[in-house]
Amino acid sequence: MIKFFLMVNKQGQTRLSKYYENVDISKRAALEADVVKGCLSRRKDECSFVEYKDYKLVYRQYAALYIVVGVTDTENELSIYELVHNFIEVLDKYFSRVSELDIMFNLDKVHIILDEMILNGHVVETNKNRILAPLLVLDKMVES
Template identity: 50%
Template sequence: MGIRFVLMVNKQGQTRLAQYYEYLTLEERRALEGEIVRKCLARNEHKCSFVEHRNYKIVYRRYASLFFLVGVDDGENELAILEFIHLLVETMDRHFGNVVHFMLEEMVVNGCIVETSKANILTPVQLLDKTS
């Protein structure tokens, strides 16, 4: 099958994004995420980015304060998954990095907060998305 799940977790261990490609109940997901996050975050940066857990191979990589963890089948190529994680991060950064700067520009002008309405901030972003 290949990739079983993708997680994005902050350095406090809170899941910020979870996408599963196999059925697991919410209870099973929470338990699995807790186990994997504790295991990966406890490792230092000098250790390899591959961990075996249950019937998964976990490939993970840290970018700033976020960890990207991908659970794969045992036969999956770890280096290819590391490349996939890097591609995912670069793509998200390119898209959302621009969006974040755009939203900030809508909210702050010359160091002063000029807009606090979420609707007013997001309207130009949504229009920008429609033109893309």
């Protein structure tokens, strides 16, 4: 099960965070700081899976952004690794080469995309067209 989904830049600033279990706001900052420090400090030739407390961290770097997903011990790391890639492909398809600025200025749309893919910590959709369908409908409504 997915416990949290983070998107951070190279400076360690959180651009998106989504928690699928209850974590106190005061503890989130410390959790994010530890997780980000642990993943960003690793070399490129090291494995993208890290054990951290009760979680397994799966992270992937895309240009200046890191996506870090915290999962339970029973979750398949490779499937989460591919989920992260699929998430970026969906963002690329919607934003035409997604950038950190796209994330910052369209955070609501990024959350919609993430919510279409993950529900209560479980992957529910991976088809890019089905993920983007509700967002495209919203865009058409705004245009009219």
